[in-house]
Amino acid sequence: xxxxxxxxxxxxxxxxxxxxxxxxxxxxxxxxxxxxxxxxxxxxxxxxxxxxxxxxxxxxxxxxxxxxxxxxxxxxxxxxxxxxxxxxxxxxxxxxxxxxxxxxxxxxxxxxxxxxxxxxxxxxxxxxxxxxxxxxxxxxxxxxxxxxxxxxxxxxxxxxxxxxxxxxxxxxxxxxxxxxxxxxxxxxxxxxxxxxxxxxxxxxxxxxxxxxxxxxxxxxxxxxxxxxxxxxxxxxxxxxxxxxxxxxxxxxxxxxxxxxxxxxxxxxxxxxxxxxxxxxxxxxxxxxxxxxxxxxxxxxxxxxxxxxxxxxxxxxx
Amino acid sequence: xxxxxxxxxxxxxxxxxxxxxxxxxxxxxxxxxxxxxxxxxxxxxxxxxxxxxxxxxxxxxxxxxxxxxxxxxxxxxxxxxxxxxxxxxxxxxxxxxxxxxxxxxxxxxxxxxxxxxxxxxxxxxxxxxxxxxxxxxxxxxxxxxxxxxxxxxxxxxxxxxxxxxxxxxxxxxxxxxxxxxxxxxxxxxxxxxxxxxxxxxxxxxxxxxxxxxxxxxxxxxxxxxxxxxxxxxxxxxxxxxxxxxxxxxxxxxxxxxxx
Numbered sequence: 001x002x003x004x005x006x007x008x009x010x011x012x013x014x015x016x017x018x019x020x021x022x023x024x025x026x027x028x029x030x031x032x033x034x035x036x037x038x039x040x041x042x043x044x045x046x047x048x049x050x051x052x053x054x055x056x057x058x059x060x061x062x063x064x065x066x067x068x069x070x071x072x073x074x075x076x077x078x079x080x081x082x083x084x085x086x087x088x089x090x091x092x093x094x095x096x097x098x099x100x101x102x103x104x105x106x107x108x109x110x111x112x113x114x115x116x117x118x119x120x121x122x123x124x125x126x127x128x129x130x131x132x133x134x135x136x137x138x139x140x141x142x143x144x145x146x147x148x149x150x151x152x153x154x155x156x157x158x159x160x161x162x163x164x165x166x167x168x169x170x171x172x173x174x175x176x177x178x179x180x181x182x183x184x185x186x187x188x189x190x191x192x193x194x195x196x197x198x199x200x201x202x203x204x205x206x207x208x209x210x211x212x213x214x215x216x217x218x219x220x221x222x223x224x225x226x227x228x229x230x231x232x233x234x235x236x237x238x239x240x241x242x243x244x245x246x247x248x249x250x251x252x253x254x255x256x257x258x259x260x261x262x263x264x265x266x267x268x269x270x271x272x273x274x275x276x277x278x279x280x281x282x283x284x285x286x287x288x289x290x291x292x293x294x295x296x297x298x299x300x301x302x303x304x305x306x307x308x309x310x311x312x313x314x315x316x317x
Numbered sequence: 318x319x320x321x322x323x324x325x326x327x328x329x330x331x332x333x334x335x336x337x338x339x340x341x342x343x344x345x346x347x348x349x350x351x352x353x354x355x356x357x358x359x360x361x362x363x364x365x366x367x368x369x370x371x372x373x374x375x376x377x378x379x380x381x382x383x384x385x386x387x388x389x390x391x392x393x394x395x396x397x398x399x400x401x402x403x404x405x406x407x408x409x410x411x412x413x414x415x416x417x418x419x420x421x422x423x424x425x426x427x428x429x430x431x432x433x434x435x436x437x438x439x440x441x442x443x444x445x446x447x448x449x450x451x452x453x454x455x456x457x458x459x460x461x462x463x464x465x466x467x468x469x470x471x472x473x474x475x476x477x478x479x480x481x482x483x484x485x486x487x488x489x490x491x492x493x494x495x496x497x498x499x500x501x502x503x504x505x506x507x508x509x510x511x512x513x514x515x516x517x518x519x520x521x522x523x524x525x526x527x528x529x530x531x532x533x534x535x536x537x538x539x540x541x542x543x544x545x546x547x548x549x550x551x552x553x554x555x556x557x558x559x560x561x562x563x564x565x566x567x568x569x570x571x572x573x574x575x576x
Contacts, residue, residue, distance in 0.1 A: 011478075011479075017318050045328055045455065067473065069456075069458070069459070069475065069482075069484055070447060070457055070459070071450070071451070071457060073411065074451070080473055093463075094478075095435070095443060095460055095476075096460075096477075098443045098444055099443070099444060099446075099447035099457070099459060100447075101337055102412065102442070102443075102445070102447040102448045102451070103443030103447050103448065103450070103451040103457075105412075105413055105444075105448070105538065106413065106416065106448050106451040106452055107451065109538075110445065110538065111411070111413065111537075111538055111539035112412065112413070112442075112480030112538070112539065114441075114442045114443065114444060115441065124542060126362075128547065129544075130334040130439075131330065131334075131548055132547055133333075133334065133546065134334075134335075134336060134544050134545070134546060134547060135544065135545055135547045136336075136543075136544040137541070137542040137543050137544070138539055138540065138541050138542060139539065139540060140538060140539045141537065141538060141539060141540055142538040142539075143538065143572050147395055155432070167508075175454045175455075178454075178455060178456035178457070178484065178486050178487075178490075179456040179457050179458055179484050179485070179486045179490070180484065180485050181475075181482045181483070181484055182472075182483050182484065182485050183482070183483040184477075184479070184480075184483075185474075185480045185481050185482070185483065186480045187479065187480035188480075194478050196478075199576065213547045224575065224576070236464055242496065243450075243476060244555060245496070248441075249355060249496045250353075250437050250442075250496060256575075257570075257573070257575050266521075267330055267331065268330055271330070278573055278575075279550075279553075280566060280569065281565070281572070282562070286555075286557075290466050291553070291555055292549075292550070293553075293556065294553045295550070295551075295553040295554075295557075295569075296553050296554050296555075296566065296569040297553055297554070297555035297556070298555075298557075298558050298562040298563075298565065299555060299556070299557045299558060299562075300558025300562040301555065301558070303557050303562070304558065304560075304562065305562040305563045305566065306563065307563070307568075308561075308562065308563025308564060309562075309563035309564075309566045309567055310563075311402045311563070312563055312564050312566075312567035313349075313567055313570070313576050316571065316576055317576070
């Protein structure tokens with residue numbers, strides 16, 4: 001079967017879950033080959049990639065790949081596309097992953113599909129558009145299909161691959177080195193998972209009422225090992241940092257479980273979370289549109305319901 | 318500094334958005350057209366940079382005749398002039414075609430800095446700025462929540478999962494901005510009146526040396542095979558909190574094996 005390139009997402013040498021999902025997906029359509037872009041690959045990371053089916057691991061270890069914005073990764077992938085003629089290239093549909101996909105598409109004269117939530121025979125992608133109102137099947141007609149797949153689109157399943165390592169050397173063009181990363185600033189976020197990748201997201205909205213009260217949302221998130229999100233009403237009010245905003249102009253999440261507390265469920269919010277597999281809503285307004293989406297809803301005051309839920313989860317652990 | 322700010326007219330999220338059943342493209346007549354919200358931040362950032370460093374702000378849009386409304390809004394906010402790429406041959410263009418066409422116009426009109434919103438609220442691909450940088454061979458300074466220009470050097474804060482990267486380049490560059498980088502101004506009455514007199518140049522694909530074979534639905538590198546209204550979610554269980562709402566929710570989570 002043809003090779004399918006999977007661009008690895010990693011944090012300090014640890015392979016992110018979305019990459020394991022992409023390898024799992026690639027296995028159903030071809031032979032997965034992982035692409036490690038930058039320094040810092042470890043024996044554990046290689047073992048992890050092989051465990052989830054990578055037959056090959058292409059490693060381009062140069063510092064210059066990560067010292068410049070996006071373009072080097074696209075050049076690396078373009079080189080591999082030219083040499084290996086893969087059936088497709090899969091990247092995570094993160095903000096940066098989509099940018100890599102976009103540049104790669106231009107370089108290889110190939111079509112690109114972003115925010116796929118499923119991928120089938122012939123690389124036909126499932127997309128959910130207009131705030132979840134319409135389901136679309138889309139495909140690439142020209143070149144090598146380049147697909148950016150949303151985190152949590154498939155459950156990662158281990159199935160060992162050979163994990164044969166192959167070093168790749170890539171000579172970057174001057175254009176690829178035009179934007180230089182001069183400093184990386186890590187902001188303390190504690191132990192919570194990254195919002196767009198988290199399997200569970202707990203979000204708070206207008207009903208939370210204040211910045212202080214977000215501790216109630218955080219408490220539930222921590223009991224579930226979840227990420228914290230917020231509606232635009234909450235971020236606009238300054239109750240929670242706006243990089244945690246879930247919605248049309250903020251982050252799009254597609255978790256296994258989404259808990260919306262004190263969020264009415266306006267279309268702009270739904271656009272950011274409607275592909276969640278299971279949705280739980282807590283809101284004191286029984287008419288709130290969020291209940292139309294909810295698999296389970298509690299009509300009540302979140303300040304009573306959420307702490308009780310948190311306690312109950314801790315008790316049952 | 319010659320700043321070009323790219324804006325897109327999108328269907329209003331608050332109205333029902335549809336695809337056309339004949340060619341699977343966006344039905345632009347079904348919904349009201351508004352300025353893509355993230356582009357308003359781009360316009361504001363362009364105006365702030367002009368105020369600080371001098372120069373000129375040109376609005377660039379690609380879209381049907383109706384997109385003039387969007388151009389007028391950006392001009393009313395304070396941009397100096399506009400270029401409207403409008404041609405029936407562009408209908409159905411995907412991100413690759415659009416980036417190609419926009420790059421052709423940008424090469425023709427020239428720029429020190431191109432600024433865009435990080436994505437549009439309709440297609441939401443988030444790839445256009447990266448594609449433009451690739452096609453123009455200029456620095457990609459995208460996902461910025463802060464932009465500083467000093468002489469010919471430009472620095473941004475690029476938001477990342479862990480915080481942000483400080484990224485530096487030499488102009489020319491393509492910048493995309495995220496929500497909340499600034500507070501977009503409202504057009505004043507004077508601004509609205511002045512906008513009516515500002516020059517808007519309309520270009521056809523021929524005017525911008527755009528190859529007709531590389532744009533439009535027929536040339537698209539990707540296609541919508543089919544689409545359907547999302548089936549309504551199965552009605553969930555909604556309970557009223559009688560003092561045990563949290564316990565009930567925990568029971569539900571346990572039944573789904575989340576706890």
